[in-house]
Amino acid sequence: MHAPDAQNEHGPVKSRPLSWHLLSYGLGLVVPALLFVSFLVIQFYGSERTRLEERLRSEAHSLAVAIDRDTISVITTLEALAVTPSLRGGDLATFYRHAQEVRQAQNYHLSVRDRNGDAILATRIPLGNRLEGTPEQVQETDRKARESGKPEVSDVFQGVVTQRENIQLVVPVTIDGRREFVLGASMEPDYFRDVLTRTPLPEGWLAAIVDRRGVFVARLRNHADFVGKPASRQFIDNARQGAGLYEGATSEGVLSLVAYDTSRTTGWRVAVSAPKAIIDEALRQSLAVVVMLGLMLGVLALILAHLTRQRIVAAVEQLRRGAHSLAEREVPTLLSTPVREVDEISRALVGAGLELRSRERQRDLAEAALKDLNAELERRVEAAVTDRNKAEAQLRQFQKMEAIGRLTGGIAHDFNNLLTVVLGNLGLLRNRLATLDDPRLMRNIDNAVDGAQRAAQLTSRLLAFSRQSALLPSVVSANTLIEGMTDLLTRTLGEGITIEAELAGDLWRIEVDPNLLENAVLNLAVNARDAMPGGGRLCLRTENLSLGEEQAAAFDPNLKAGDYVRVSVSDTGEGITPDVKARVFEPFFTTKPVGVGTGLGLAQVYGFVKQSGGHVTLDSTVGSGTTVCMYFPRDDRLEQPIRTEVRRERVVHEASGALILVVEDDAMVRQFSTTALEEAGYRVAVATDGLSALQLLREHGPKVALLFTDIVLPGPLNGRALADEAAQFNPTVKVLFTTGYTRDEVLVQRRLDRSAAVLGKPFDAEQLVERIGEMLGD
Template sequence: MEGSRLQVVVAESESRFRRIADSAPALIWVSDAEGRMIFANRHYETVFGAPATEMLGDGWQRVLIAEDLPSFYAAFMTAFAARQVFKTEVRVKDRDARLRWYRCEGAPRFDSGGTFLGYTGINVDISDGKLAEEELRRSEAQFRAIAESMPQIVWSSLPDGRHDYFNQRWYDFTGLPALAESQDWPSICHPQDREAVRARWQHALATGELYEVEYRLRRHDGAYRWVLARALPVYDEPSGKIVRWFGTCTDIEDQIVARQALARSQEELERIVDARTAELKAANERLLEEISDRQQAEEALRQAQKMEAIGQLTGGVAHDFNNLLTVISGNLESLLRRLDKKEIDLERVRSAAKNAMRGAQRAATLTERLLAFARRQPLKPQPIDPNRLVLEMVDLLRRTLGETIELRTDLAEDAWPIIADANHLESAILNLAVNARDAMPEGGVLTIQTVNRSVGEPRAADLDPDMGAGDYVCICVTDTGEGMSEETLQQAFDPFFTTKEIGAGTGLGLSQVYGFLKQSDGGITLDSTLGEGTEVCLFLRRSQDMPAEVPARTVPEAPTLAQEWRCRTILVVEDDEDVRRYSASLLEELGYSVIAVADGEEALGVMRESARIDLLFTDVGLPGGLNGRELAEAAVALRPDLSVLFTTAYAHNLFAVDEGGLPADAEILRKPFENAELAARVSALLNQADKEVDDVAEPRSVLIVEDEVLISILATDLLEELGHSAETAVSAEEALRKFGEAPERFGAIMVDIGLPDADGADLVRRLRAIRPDLPIIFATGHSTSELVAEHQGDPRIRVLAKPYDGHSLDAALRDLGMQAG
């Protein structure tokens, strides 16, 4: 019975030991008298991911780092032989193959008779402590590297004031051989300074205050030199206790000698100062005279630089305008010469007129760029979503850049709305993209990025110095092109400066962008490296208002026949007689009834007397006391349903109402304007309700002439979505056959320029030989500028750039008078 109870007690004891051991967060093990492991707790499985039984015997060796086995065996076998406690540290690899440190401790076990039974041990994870020790060693190594590189004496001490480190400068200065000899550092202070230095040091240790004192320190050759000692404590964050002091000793012997010399010779210095004051007064008077002369010279230089800049500007303008005037006057002279002949060659007359018109358009473009550079262009700032604006430009930019250049966008998801003129901002981005394209003749990458940027005071050195503090959205255009030299960078924003060949650009591109940004209260930065690329960043002010929903773009229908507007009356107010006569003649040619006057008072008289005025077309700047805005307000007061269209050639502060300008929503037509543009604007404002269209008595199909099947399908789908029917032809021959069968069946022809069997323009000429009034839409994947220029005088031709969308196609059809069935 006693034996059975003893076995039960032992079993319960072992079970209790296993439960306790298995619940412990450490590795607990037991070995037999031969040193083999006979028990491993469950924590082994948690750490190593294998059953604890696999650790028994010699199985535990497989988790130890092989390099640590010899040291472990040495510690264990030494203790084992002496039956003593042993302790060592080893590295293991855990279940995730991570390296961890463990401290292993074991104690011998004996039975009641003193027989050695083996070891009971525990292994504790000390990885965090090891990492902390490693970080401490690294930190101390960094401190020592910095301290040893300093020209001053650097030292540190423990919280009780005992020094535990001096850099090499200390030993070089004092001649002391080691740290131990330096502990009594007050002994090498000058006897007269020693007690004061010791008292100041003890006070700092007690209070934690800054330790700062000047005293004389004995050098290795026995000479004393003045030093400035400074030290600050380092605190333990959790406890707030001082854990270390770090200090320096700086040699100030020369400063002290100078200070003492100054004190000794104060009176002498005062005498010298009096004498020098008189000399300096005379020298100061001479300096003021020289400064005055220098200021005059600098002012003369500034005036000369201004005149040089004006000379460059006027020279560039004169050069470009002379070229344009040559085109205009030469073609007009040719036109007049041919009109004097008995038999007039209409084709040559038309060609001369078109060429003159091209020159005038180029002149208008140059004028607009000059206004942008001068910050005098009319802007209509409004809240804009910058990301949406960039994304809507992607198709246009891809067509502009060509196939060799990859276009990327990096748009901030949280980009703020901005306040800017959308059209001019698009023009600026397009201008930068064209410059980037020209800088990448072999191809490359162009990236457009948006990012929010808050600008404070003072501004960062890399920002535009004219920018004020506030929130901006930065639109950056970056290329991988040829880059700019430093000399080119300095002149990049100068008007008429260009690195392109003669005739390849006016040199107003970047200056136009610069002017737009300045006029928009924004900023611009330019960064470029020769051979690596260029980055231009536009900074636009953040808008506090959210952008309005953008309605689908529609183009108002322009009248094409005079009788459509026979009953409408337009009052033209223009003080320049030639412009007044020109405007009136254009409107009369369109079929309007026109009354033309020279000033606002006369215009109001007409308004009071005339039975009907449908639209007021007035210049902004008028003589006689009433400007365009004031006239419009008075006229609308007389006739609330009156439509108003302003025209101007120059627009400084055009929208500043408090300065007599126009409201932001005013309808404005920029001079010079064309017949088609005037017709479209007038048509939109009058909003006619009874327009008669000769060719819409019944719905007509659009004939799509396109050899690319997918594009043909796309065009058909778009037309059907817009409410039109469509037929297709894959070649000029098929188009001529279908059209010849029933010409009146088709309301318009949509022609690809590049067809497999003919040129698209040649096909159009053949189709128009059958039906001269046939509306045409040219669709092309190449540049549209030449096509637009070639057919700008034909009101029944429109040009679409591929890829096009439903909005642009619908606008072209409406422009040609085709309504959906």
């Protein structure tokens, strides 16, 4: 239905569009002018900022050049003195007189030092006296000058005689082709402060010189308070590059723009800074101008807006009354206003009012149905969101633990290579020094070996967390293992803790490494003891449990549905907060004081259970205790006896002089293995990868008695492929593999047969020689 044309008592009203009314306001708006002024201000500030930055860079570079110039001048003097006949001919009295003349003219002291760092001549002391106790930093500078044959400059150090900060410029003294002595100039930091004062800087600017260790050499302001003290960490971090500019606080805490450059002769950093307050002053003045203009134009805009508002408000008010009528389910009156758009809306409101009456009944019916539908939809959405959030949280935790596992496994593998080098070379060193009959030295070596072996245990724990431990699984009953641990747990936990065991009858068998299961239970019991310092109750519980697909997926996306044995350890201790609970299985995470525990106990439990095909959960309430549950897949086979390792006495094998081919990409492991075998009497050929080893096999194939190779090698041939190729050249050749990974990990990756001979890293010389001797029958 269409509304009639608008009229008033004077006839049809000529309406204008709303844009025409607003245009009168826009004509007086000065936004374009204000934006243009702001643009000019920003451009001006930017150009001033760039000019200032370039000035800072230029001043820093000029100071660095000035330092180079003064330093080269001193070095030139030293080099001239170093070739004087009196010094090269040993006439120290004449040279001492010349040196004193230079000291008086140049204002720095000279000294001649021997290889021990002792000054055989120094202008600070009478001729004929020696000055001993040269600082280590000066000795290091002397050593570099003698080795390189070039001048060297030290960093700031404390002088022996003056007990004040000094800098040494050193040149080598060559006599008969030998550099037995060095000639040094001892310069106080004030010498370099004079370089700073010779360069005029704007008021408020600051210049400083910092040596290669990040220690102040000179400073334009408060020089004496800062010399010999370290510069700010922010400056040291930013000044690692040769030259640059950054914004930060000075050592006095003043926020500044800092430019720095490097002296090519000394390697020192020269910094020039300007307080940010000075830099921002120009911007503040420009902003003040903009604000004043903005206020004036804003007042003008308000006046124009008020005039325009009076014309529009009246029309809008009539429209508001029409809309109010529509809200009251009444048909509004058709309006006639000076604003054309308002009239058009009024006609639309009239049409809507007429249409509204016919739809009210339909709306009431639809609202009733919609209420029922909304309630059901909200319930379904809430359930779906809850399930999705739970699944996403489980997936994030699983991915985080997988990533940490891969990281710790890789670190442990690399450490095994390093520990092989450490343990092996310590063993070789101990054998070579055994004849010295020095118990103290041997005790030091034994302590180092013990530390390296403890590090090997640490890598073993890391491999356990990353599910790369070497397992010796057997089919056992968890009840039997727990019952056998009762006495051990009683002694470990003490009298203040009551131990209870709730062991299920007819408990299913599981296939696990029994030693690692006992270790996991013991780890959890010790953690429980630490959570109950005042005593409490520890409960060990076993039970059979069948998990459906949904239950298994709720624990772990990779956990399969089926039958499981749950082994749980509960305590009545202090409990764990939610933020700690989220990280308890991460390696090296611990809430214990420094020096108490490694943070690998629960991580090792986690890795062992995961590697055994199971899952582990932790539930805890602050103040009520903690329960850790381990889930192991059921095994229907009969229980097997727990395997124990039989300790074998080491047998010393005499080498037959056989040729051993060592293939190892790690240079240090390769060098150690070669040395150990050669000292044992074997002949050794060495290769760094599979292709070079293959070439040696072509040349010496029938002569090679044993191939000792790392499994993972660079290039197209790994250790296993190399062993297959070796058999083509020498069918009788023996093969001994080595790897920083565990045997189980290598077998899972199908790099070896289960019957292959493997010597795991880390190993020492005795283990290597003994294993090769066994294989060769020596």
